[in-house]
Protein backbone atom coordinates (compact mmCIF):
# COMPACT_ATOMS: atom_id res chain seq x y z
CA UNK A 1 0.00 0.00 0.00
CA UNK A 2 1.23 3.48 -0.84
CA UNK A 3 1.61 5.78 2.16
CA UNK A 4 0.06 9.25 2.07
CA UNK A 5 1.31 10.47 5.48
CA UNK A 6 4.09 9.13 7.67
CA UNK A 7 4.40 10.95 11.00
CA UNK A 8 7.30 9.77 13.16
CA UNK A 9 7.92 10.86 16.75
CA UNK A 10 6.39 14.30 16.17
CA UNK A 11 6.83 16.68 19.08
CA UNK A 12 5.64 20.27 19.26
CA UNK A 13 6.91 22.48 22.04
CA UNK A 14 5.49 25.89 22.84
CA UNK A 15 6.91 28.30 25.33
CA UNK A 16 4.46 29.78 27.80
CA UNK A 17 5.47 33.19 29.15
CA UNK A 18 3.96 34.93 32.16
CA UNK A 19 4.41 38.35 30.57
CA UNK A 20 5.99 40.32 27.73
CA UNK A 21 9.20 40.89 29.71
CA UNK A 22 9.79 37.13 30.02
CA UNK A 23 9.16 36.68 26.30
CA UNK A 24 11.68 39.42 25.41
CA UNK A 25 14.32 38.14 27.83
CA UNK A 26 13.99 34.66 26.31
CA UNK A 27 14.52 36.16 22.88
CA UNK A 28 17.47 38.44 23.57
CA UNK A 29 19.44 36.73 26.35
CA UNK A 30 21.22 33.36 26.23
CA UNK A 31 19.27 32.25 29.34
CA UNK A 32 16.02 30.33 29.01
CA UNK A 33 12.82 32.00 30.24
CA UNK A 34 9.22 30.76 30.20
CA UNK A 35 7.75 27.34 30.72
CA UNK A 36 7.98 24.52 28.17
CA UNK A 37 4.62 23.20 27.07
CA UNK A 38 4.27 20.16 24.83
CA UNK A 39 1.20 20.28 22.58
CA UNK A 40 2.41 17.04 20.96
CA UNK A 41 4.74 14.46 22.48
CA UNK A 42 6.26 11.81 20.25
CA UNK A 43 3.24 11.24 18.01
CA UNK A 44 3.57 8.59 15.31
CA UNK A 45 0.99 7.29 12.84
CA UNK A 46 0.69 6.42 9.18
CA UNK A 47 -2.07 6.99 6.65
CA UNK A 48 -2.34 4.78 3.59
CA UNK A 49 -3.42 6.43 0.35
CA UNK A 50 -7.25 6.61 0.43
CA UNK A 51 -7.53 6.35 4.22
CA UNK A 52 -10.05 8.58 5.96
CA UNK A 53 -8.71 9.18 9.45
CA UNK A 54 -10.57 10.89 12.27
CA UNK A 55 -8.62 12.85 14.89
CA UNK A 56 -10.47 12.72 18.20
CA UNK A 57 -9.70 13.79 21.75
CA UNK A 58 -10.96 16.28 24.30
CA UNK A 59 -10.24 20.04 23.99
CA UNK A 60 -6.56 20.87 23.89
CA UNK A 61 -5.39 17.33 23.14
CA UNK A 62 -3.37 18.46 20.11
CA UNK A 63 -5.67 17.67 17.15
CA UNK A 64 -5.37 21.09 15.48
CA UNK A 65 -1.64 21.29 16.14
CA UNK A 66 -1.12 17.96 14.38
CA UNK A 67 -3.41 18.99 11.48
CA UNK A 68 -1.48 22.24 11.06
CA UNK A 69 1.84 20.40 11.04
CA UNK A 70 0.61 17.93 8.40
CA UNK A 71 -0.67 20.86 6.29
CA UNK A 72 2.74 22.55 6.59
CA UNK A 73 1.32 25.61 8.38
CA UNK A 74 3.14 25.06 11.68
CA UNK A 75 6.62 23.48 11.97
CA UNK A 76 7.23 20.50 14.24
CA UNK A 77 9.84 20.94 17.00
CA UNK A 78 11.25 17.46 16.43
CA UNK A 79 10.34 14.30 14.57
CA UNK A 80 9.36 14.07 10.93
CA UNK A 81 6.20 14.29 8.86
CA UNK A 82 6.34 12.96 5.34
CA UNK A 83 3.38 13.96 3.19
CA UNK A 84 3.15 12.43 -0.26
CA UNK A 85 1.20 14.96 -2.29
CA UNK A 86 -0.40 18.35 -1.77
CA UNK A 87 -2.26 18.72 1.52
CA UNK A 88 -4.94 21.36 1.96
CA UNK A 89 -6.34 22.35 5.34
CA UNK A 90 -9.90 23.51 5.82
CA UNK A 91 -10.41 25.15 9.16
CA UNK A 92 -12.43 28.17 10.19
CA UNK A 93 -10.57 31.04 8.48
CA UNK A 94 -7.42 28.93 7.89
CA UNK A 95 -5.05 30.94 5.76
CA UNK A 96 -7.59 33.65 4.92
CA UNK A 97 -6.33 37.23 4.87
CA UNK A 98 -8.82 39.42 6.70
CA UNK A 99 -8.16 42.66 4.85
CA UNK A 100 -8.63 41.10 1.42
CA UNK A 101 -11.97 40.33 -0.20
CA UNK A 102 -13.18 36.76 -0.64
CA UNK A 103 -12.31 36.92 -4.35
CA UNK A 104 -8.77 38.19 -3.64
CA UNK A 105 -8.34 35.41 -1.09
CA UNK A 106 -9.30 32.82 -3.71
CA UNK A 107 -6.68 34.23 -6.09
CA UNK A 108 -4.01 34.46 -3.39
CA UNK A 109 -4.51 30.92 -2.13
CA UNK A 110 -4.50 29.51 -5.68
CA UNK A 111 -1.37 31.49 -6.63
CA UNK A 112 0.38 30.22 -3.51
CA UNK A 113 -0.47 26.67 -4.58
CA UNK A 114 1.14 27.27 -7.97
CA UNK A 115 -1.95 27.70 -10.18
CA UNK A 116 -1.57 29.96 -13.24
CA UNK A 117 -3.74 33.09 -13.72
CA UNK A 118 -5.73 31.24 -16.42
CA UNK A 119 -6.34 28.22 -14.21
CA UNK A 120 -7.51 30.53 -11.44
CA UNK A 121 -9.96 32.30 -13.76
CA UNK A 122 -11.35 28.87 -14.69
CA UNK A 123 -11.67 27.69 -11.07
CA UNK A 124 -12.98 30.94 -9.57
CA UNK A 125 -16.65 30.67 -10.65
CA UNK A 126 -16.88 27.12 -9.25
CA UNK A 127 -15.39 28.22 -5.93
CA UNK A 128 -17.75 31.20 -5.67
CA UNK A 129 -20.75 29.04 -6.56
CA UNK A 130 -19.86 26.37 -3.99
CA UNK A 131 -19.31 29.01 -1.30
CA UNK A 132 -22.83 30.48 -1.81
CA UNK A 133 -21.40 33.84 -0.76
CA UNK A 134 -23.02 35.70 -3.65
CA UNK A 135 -22.21 39.41 -3.66
CA UNK A 136 -20.31 39.08 -0.37
CA UNK A 137 -17.43 37.58 -2.35
CA UNK A 138 -16.26 41.15 -3.06
CA UNK A 139 -16.42 42.22 0.59
CA UNK A 140 -13.39 42.01 2.92
CA UNK A 141 -13.19 38.73 4.80
CA UNK A 142 -13.07 40.62 8.13
CA UNK A 143 -16.78 41.40 7.62
CA UNK A 144 -17.64 37.67 7.32
CA UNK A 145 -19.16 35.56 10.07
CA UNK A 146 -17.24 32.42 11.08
CA UNK A 147 -19.72 30.36 9.04
CA UNK A 148 -19.02 32.47 5.92
CA UNK A 149 -15.24 32.11 6.39
CA UNK A 150 -15.66 28.39 6.75
CA UNK A 151 -17.71 28.28 3.51
CA UNK A 152 -15.04 30.15 1.61
CA UNK A 153 -12.26 27.95 2.99
CA UNK A 154 -14.21 24.79 2.22
CA UNK A 155 -15.11 25.97 -1.30
CA UNK A 156 -11.48 26.78 -2.14
CA UNK A 157 -10.09 23.55 -0.73
CA UNK A 158 -12.56 21.18 -2.39
CA UNK A 159 -12.40 22.92 -5.77
CA UNK A 160 -8.61 22.89 -6.03
CA UNK A 161 -8.86 19.14 -5.43
CA UNK A 162 -5.77 18.48 -3.28
CA UNK A 163 -4.30 14.98 -2.81
CA UNK A 164 -4.90 15.13 0.93
CA UNK A 165 -7.78 17.02 2.48
CA UNK A 166 -7.65 17.99 6.16
CA UNK A 167 -10.93 19.19 7.62
CA UNK A 168 -10.59 20.75 11.06
CA UNK A 169 -14.02 21.23 12.59
CA UNK A 170 -15.01 23.43 9.66
CA UNK A 171 -18.41 21.79 9.62
CA UNK A 172 -19.23 22.74 13.17
CA UNK A 173 -19.93 26.35 12.23
CA UNK A 174 -22.49 27.67 9.79
CA UNK A 175 -25.81 26.28 8.76
CA UNK A 176 -26.94 22.67 8.51
CA UNK A 177 -27.72 22.81 4.77
CA UNK A 178 -24.19 23.93 3.91
CA UNK A 179 -22.67 21.35 6.26
CA UNK A 180 -24.71 18.65 4.48
CA UNK A 181 -23.44 19.89 1.10
CA UNK A 182 -19.86 19.67 2.40
CA UNK A 183 -20.48 16.17 3.78
CA UNK A 184 -21.82 15.15 0.37
CA UNK A 185 -18.64 16.46 -1.27
CA UNK A 186 -16.58 14.51 1.26
CA UNK A 187 -18.56 11.33 0.53
CA UNK A 188 -17.76 11.85 -3.17
CA UNK A 189 -14.04 12.34 -2.36
CA UNK A 190 -14.10 9.24 -0.20
CA UNK A 191 -15.60 7.18 -3.05
CA UNK A 192 -12.85 8.48 -5.32
CA UNK A 193 -10.24 7.25 -2.86
CA UNK A 194 -8.93 10.59 -1.62
CA UNK A 195 -6.93 10.62 1.60
CA UNK A 196 -8.68 12.69 4.26
CA UNK A 197 -8.14 13.73 7.85
CA UNK A 198 -11.27 14.69 9.70
CA UNK A 199 -11.00 16.52 13.03
CA UNK A 200 -14.28 16.39 14.86
CA UNK A 201 -15.93 16.35 18.25
CA UNK A 202 -18.86 14.51 16.71
CA UNK A 203 -18.30 10.77 17.06
CA UNK A 204 -21.41 10.32 14.89
CA UNK A 205 -19.73 12.04 11.93
CA UNK A 206 -16.46 10.23 12.63
CA UNK A 207 -18.29 6.87 12.57
CA UNK A 208 -20.00 7.78 9.32
CA UNK A 209 -16.88 8.89 7.50
CA UNK A 210 -13.72 7.52 8.88
CA UNK A 211 -12.03 4.16 8.49
CA UNK A 212 -9.48 4.74 11.22
CA UNK A 213 -9.18 6.97 14.26
CA UNK A 214 -6.25 8.63 15.98
CA UNK A 215 -7.17 9.40 19.58
CA UNK A 216 -4.97 12.07 21.12
CA UNK A 217 -4.71 12.83 24.82
CA UNK A 218 -2.46 15.54 26.28
CA UNK A 219 -0.49 15.52 23.02
CA UNK A 220 0.11 11.76 23.12
CA UNK A 221 -1.37 8.94 21.06
CA UNK A 222 -3.89 7.23 23.29
CA UNK A 223 -5.02 4.85 20.55
CA UNK A 224 -4.88 4.40 16.79
CA UNK A 225 -6.89 1.85 14.87
CA UNK A 226 -10.16 1.01 13.12
CA UNK A 227 -13.19 3.16 13.96
CA UNK A 228 -15.10 0.13 15.26
CA UNK A 229 -12.40 -0.52 17.87
CA UNK A 230 -11.33 2.98 18.96
CA UNK A 231 -14.58 5.01 18.97
CA UNK A 232 -16.40 2.80 21.52
CA UNK A 233 -13.38 3.11 23.86
CA UNK A 234 -13.38 6.89 23.39
CA UNK A 235 -17.13 7.13 24.02
CA UNK A 236 -16.74 5.10 27.22
CA UNK A 237 -13.91 7.42 28.31
CA UNK A 238 -15.99 10.56 27.62
CA UNK A 239 -18.84 9.15 29.74
CA UNK A 240 -16.40 8.53 32.58
CA UNK A 241 -14.72 11.94 32.09
CA UNK A 242 -18.05 13.75 32.37
CA UNK A 243 -18.73 12.08 35.70
CA UNK A 244 -15.34 13.00 37.19
CA UNK A 245 -15.08 15.68 39.86
CA UNK A 246 -12.65 18.59 39.44
CA UNK A 247 -10.12 16.82 41.71
CA UNK A 248 -10.43 13.55 39.81
CA UNK A 249 -9.83 15.36 36.53
CA UNK A 250 -6.81 17.11 38.01
CA UNK A 251 -5.36 13.78 39.17
CA UNK A 252 -6.02 12.29 35.72
CA UNK A 253 -4.24 15.22 34.07
CA UNK A 254 -1.28 14.96 36.45
CA UNK A 255 -0.88 11.26 35.66
CA UNK A 256 -1.05 12.00 31.92
CA UNK A 257 1.52 14.80 32.18
CA UNK A 258 3.81 12.51 34.17
CA UNK A 259 3.52 9.95 31.36
CA UNK A 260 4.29 12.72 28.85
CA UNK A 261 7.47 13.65 30.76
CA UNK A 262 8.58 10.00 30.79
CA UNK A 263 7.98 9.65 27.05
CA UNK A 264 9.88 12.86 26.31
CA UNK A 265 12.76 11.83 28.59
CA UNK A 266 13.12 8.56 26.66
CA UNK A 267 13.23 10.34 23.31
CA UNK A 268 15.41 13.34 24.11
Ligand SMILES: Nc1ncnc2c1ncn2[C@@H]1O[C@H](COP(=O)(O)OP(=O)(O)OP(=O)(O)O)[C@@H](O)[C@H]1O
Nearest residue numbers: 014015037039057058059060061062063064065066
Ligand atom coordinates in the same frame (compact mmCIF):
# COMPACT_ATOMS: atom_id res chain seq x y z
N1 LIG B 1 0.66 29.10 19.69
C1 LIG B 1 0.49 28.44 20.83
N2 LIG B 1 1.18 28.78 21.95
C2 LIG B 1 1.02 28.11 23.10
N3 LIG B 1 0.20 27.04 23.26
C3 LIG B 1 -0.50 26.66 22.18
C4 LIG B 1 -0.40 27.31 20.91
N4 LIG B 1 -1.23 26.68 20.02
C5 LIG B 1 -1.82 25.68 20.73
N5 LIG B 1 -1.39 25.66 22.00
C6 LIG B 1 -1.80 24.73 23.06
O1 LIG B 1 -1.56 23.40 22.61
C7 LIG B 1 -2.56 22.53 23.11
C8 LIG B 1 -3.16 21.76 21.96
O2 LIG B 1 -3.98 22.65 21.23
P1 LIG B 1 -4.81 22.20 19.94
O3 LIG B 1 -5.54 23.39 19.43
O4 LIG B 1 -3.91 21.46 19.00
O5 LIG B 1 -5.84 21.16 20.60
P2 LIG B 1 -7.18 20.57 19.99
O6 LIG B 1 -7.20 19.13 20.38
O7 LIG B 1 -7.30 20.89 18.55
O8 LIG B 1 -8.27 21.35 20.84
P3 LIG B 1 -9.80 21.78 20.46
O9 LIG B 1 -10.58 20.51 20.43
O10 LIG B 1 -10.18 22.65 21.61
O11 LIG B 1 -9.75 22.49 19.15
C9 LIG B 1 -3.56 23.39 23.87
O12 LIG B 1 -3.30 23.29 25.25
C10 LIG B 1 -3.29 24.78 23.36
O13 LIG B 1 -3.56 25.74 24.37
